[in-house]
Every structure is written in structure tokens, then in C-alpha cells.
Amino acid sequence: MMFQRLISAKLGAAIATATTLTLTAAPATAAECIAPSNPGGGWDFTCRTIGRILTELDLVNGNVQVTNMPGGVGAVTFAMVASERPADAELIVATSTVGITQIAQGRYPAPLDSMRYLAMLGADVGVIAVDDESPIQTLAELNEIMVNEPTSIVTAGSSGAGGWDHIRLLMVADAAGLTDLSDLRWVQFDGGTDAVTQMMGGQIDVVSTDMGEIAGFVESGDIRILAALSDEPIPAFPDIPTAASQGIDVTGYNWRGLYTGGDVTEEEYAAWVEKLETLYNSEEWQTAATESGLVPIWRGGAEFESFVRDQAQIMEDISRDIGIIE
Known part of the structure; x- marks a missing residue:
């Protein structure tokens, strides 16, 4: 930490x-x-x-x-x-x-x-997102998977392995208790929009990116935000819970x-x-x-x-x- x-x-x-x-x-x-x-x-x-x-x-x-x-x-x-x-x-x-x-x-x-x-x-503000039809409903459920079955999911964002999107997800996984962070599979895209599009197509399970990149998908209801990595709720999306409010003390601006x-x-x-x-x-x-x-x-x-x-x-x-x- x-x-x-x-x-x-x-x-x-x-x-x-x-x-x-x-x-x-x-x-x-x-x-x-x-x-x-x-x-x-x-x-x-x-x-x-x-x-x-x-x-x-x-x-x-x-x-x-x-x-x-x-x-x-x-x-x-x-x-x-x-x-x-x-x-x-x-x-x-x-x-x-x-x-x-x-x-x-x-x-x-x-x-x-x-x-x-x-x-x-x-x-x-960094966010952790899943498709609206994903069986993962909460950050707690995602954390359980990342800790106990990390290789069972594919994660992605708009940076390569070790980039900021990846680091933010690793911070969440680390706070949740994952001991070997390299177990999480990561795919890089040139933008959060591209990553979300692939997630909606079923190729990706979880996206770590910025709210500003994918706000349109949130407004349309195509994806579900599990957590905002901010100190306070995002003013434009006040109903999205922060990671901190769910017991994960991580921010990622x-x-x-x-x-x-x-x-x-x-x-x-x-x-x-x-x-x-x-x-x-x-x-x-x-x-x-x-x-x-x-x-x-x-x-x-x-x-x-x-x-x-x-x-x-x-x-x-x-x-x-x-x-x-x-």
C-alpha cells in the first residue's frame, strides 16, 4: 500500500x-x-x-x-x-x-x-466498470474473484501493463488482498472507449479507466460502474459508490x-x-x-x-x- x-x-x-x-x-x-x-x-x-x-x-x-x-x-x-x-x-x-x-x-x-x-x-476520476449484463454486481464480488480466482477474468484499460489504468486496478486488488498481482490478466487498448466496446462484446470482463472516457456508456446504461476511485462521489454521477465507501481505501485521479x-x-x-x-x-x-x-x-x-x-x-x-x- x-x-x-x-x-x-x-x-x-x-x-x-x-x-x-x-x-x-x-x-x-x-x-x-x-x-x-x-x-x-x-x-x-x-x-x-x-x-x-x-x-x-x-x-x-x-x-x-x-x-x-x-x-x-x-x-x-x-x-x-x-x-x-x-x-x-x-x-x-x-x-x-x-x-x-x-x-x-x-x-x-x-x-x-x-x-x-x-x-x-x-x-x-478512475473507475472500475463491468458490462451491464455481467454477473459481477459489486466491487466486493469483483474483489473476491481477483483474490481467489484472478486468472479467471480478463481486465483491460487504455494503458499497457504497468500503465496508470493498470496500476489503479492493481491498487484495488492489492487492497482487497491479492498477493501476486501478476496473476491478473491485462489487455491494453488505445482508449477507454475501445476497451469498453470490447467488454460489451464479451471479450473483456472488467475495465479500469477514467469516467471522462466512458461517461456516455454510463449514461446509456450499457455498463455498470462498480466503484469510483475518488475521495468523494463524482458530482455528475453521485449515485456511483466510491471504493473507499466499500472498504477499499484507494483513489486514482x-x-x-x-x-x-x-x-x-x-x-x-x-x-x-x-x-x-x-x-x-x-x-x-x-x-x-x-x-x-x-x-x-x-x-x-x-x-x-x-x-x-x-x-x-x-x-x-x-x-x-x-x-x-x-
């Missing part, structure tokens, strides 16, 4: 101490936002929602182009930006705890410092933010931070974030860059604790 306490403390501090940053900078120009995933996932939501609101608030010139570039849980996009567009001031890219975990485990083709990290605008190329100028970088802070404080973002199950949080500029580096170190430590890396 050491890694659970470590990550909960750090992310809890981020939520509790969110601050604002005021800058004076030149306006951002027309922009492109790359979502390193298929349509429908959390990174896709980040780009499409932020892109729409940037345009609505006249913070950029014209519409923001949204490009989906799945592959390697963000590695394909990261490599492209590092090699082809490091100084492109019109480009922003969605990232999150998931992406930083991959970097911390050495799974990206370039180091963390290849990019400039602009801002965090919210945190998604996935912050959502943006980066740009490492060679953009200080003026260009400051301009983006300023525009994103204005967006964050708008009614449009606060409403969109809350309705999608996000907890609004602001960290921008140098503060966010420092936070990302701290998070990468934490994820590296967690990964060693559970044997993902040496």
Missing part, C-alpha cells in the same frame, strides 16, 4: 492547493490540438472541449483543428512532435497521468524535457493537461498559458468539465512543469515498487 499512499498524497495536494498564474503575453494564433488516441477517449475529450471553448471565447483565430493520432499510448505523437514540430507554436497536445507514467517507465522515444508543459485544467514542443519561444509559451488560464476560469470550461465528471484544477506555466517532473518521479518509484521496471 506504500505506492497508494504516495500517489494519493501527491494528487490530493494538487487538488487542494490549485493556484492561478497571471501572465501578460501575445495572443495565440490559429491552433491544432493533437489527441494521441482514437476518438471518444479522454485525450480526445481534452482536445475537442478545449478547442471548442478556445474558439468560443475568441482566444485563438478561427477554429482549433483536432487531430487523432493513436499509437503507443501517446508515444507516436510524442516522437512526431519531438522530431518534426518542436518549435511549432500553433500546436498543443493532450496529456495526462497516463502519458507521464509511460515516460517514467522509459516507453517514450524521447525524454520528458523534450516538451514544454503548459497547464493542467482538471482531473478525471488522472489529471488532464496540455504540452507543446520543447523549442517554442518563451513568449509563445507564455501566450498559451495565459489563454488556457482564461479558458479555465470561464463558465464554459467549468460547466463542461464538471458535467463530464472532471474535478476542475488549475496549474500552469512553471508550476505545472515542476508538477509534471515530480509526477514522473513518483510514477517511476511506483513502477519499481510493483516490479514493472527495475
Whole structure:
């Protein structure tokens, strides 16, 4: 449980101490936002929602182009930006705890410092889900299976083995009493939407992902959420029980933010931070974030860059604790 306490403390501090940053900078120009995933996932939501609101608030010139570039849980996009567009001031890219975990485990083709990290605008809540027709009705029933028959079920999410979605499920299994975490079978998909689609088709038994990625499936009744990995119930889905309320003291937030190329100028970088802070404080973002199950949080500029580096170190430590890396 050491890694659970470590990550909960750090992310809890981020939520509790969110601050604002005021800058004076030149306006951002027309922009492109790359979502390193298929349509429908959390990174896709980040780009499409932020892109729409940037345009609505006249913070950029014209519409923001949204490009989906799945592959390697963000590695394909990261490599492209590092090699082809490091100084492109019109480009922003969605990232999150998931992406930083991959970097911390050495799974990206370039180091963390290849990019400039602009801002965090919210945190998604991790959830454990099953199909609406699954015989597993409660988290307690899932825990019993994971502890006593772990190889009998197939679990999945939008990260590889040892990624953030996987780690969150392992934290639940660890708290439930599973001694050999490697016994759980895990399948990776490029987005929570893809994982849920396969679960609905009968290929997967359990999905660990973010509420923001699969809220539509919850609203339609196609899936059932066994637990939200949050301190309090999700405001948009207050009837979903937290893991803590069911005796499993686990939280798993996935912050959502943006980066740009490492060679953009200080003026260009400051301009983006300023525009994103204005967006964050708008009614449009606060409403969109809350309705999608996000907890609004602001960290921008140098503060966010420092936070990302701290998070990468934490994820590296967690990964060693559970044997993902040496």
C-alpha cells in the first residue's frame, strides 16, 4: 500500500492547493490540438472541449483543428512532435497521468524535457466498470474473484501493463488482498472507449479507466460502474459508490493537461498559458468539465512543469515498487 499512499498524497495536494498564474503575453494564433488516441477517449475529450471553448471565447483565430493520432499510448505523437514540430507554436497536445507514467517507465522515444508543459485544467476520476449484463454486481464480488480466482477474468484499460489504468486496478486488488498481482490478466487498448466496446462484446470482463472516457456508456446504461476511485462521489454521477465507501481505501485521479514542443519561444509559451488560464476560469470550461465528471484544477506555466517532473518521479518509484521496471 506504500505506492497508494504516495500517489494519493501527491494528487490530493494538487487538488487542494490549485493556484492561478497571471501572465501578460501575445495572443495565440490559429491552433491544432493533437489527441494521441482514437476518438471518444479522454485525450480526445481534452482536445475537442478545449478547442471548442478556445474558439468560443475568441482566444485563438478561427477554429482549433483536432487531430487523432493513436499509437503507443501517446508515444507516436510524442516522437512526431519531438522530431518534426518542436518549435511549432500553433500546436498543443493532450496529456495526462497516463502519458507521464509511460515516460517514467522509459516507453517514450524521447525524454520528458523534450516538451514544454503548459497547464493542467482538471482531473478525471478512475473507475472500475463491468458490462451491464455481467454477473459481477459489486466491487466486493469483483474483489473476491481477483483474490481467489484472478486468472479467471480478463481486465483491460487504455494503458499497457504497468500503465496508470493498470496500476489503479492493481491498487484495488492489492487492497482487497491479492498477493501476486501478476496473476491478473491485462489487455491494453488505445482508449477507454475501445476497451469498453470490447467488454460489451464479451471479450473483456472488467475495465479500469477514467469516467471522462466512458461517461456516455454510463449514461446509456450499457455498463455498470462498480466503484469510483475518488475521495468523494463524482458530482455528475453521485449515485456511483466510491471504493473507499466499500472498504477499499484507494483513489486514482488522472489529471488532464496540455504540452507543446520543447523549442517554442518563451513568449509563445507564455501566450498559451495565459489563454488556457482564461479558458479555465470561464463558465464554459467549468460547466463542461464538471458535467463530464472532471474535478476542475488549475496549474500552469512553471508550476505545472515542476508538477509534471515530480509526477514522473513518483510514477517511476511506483513502477519499481510493483516490479514493472527495475
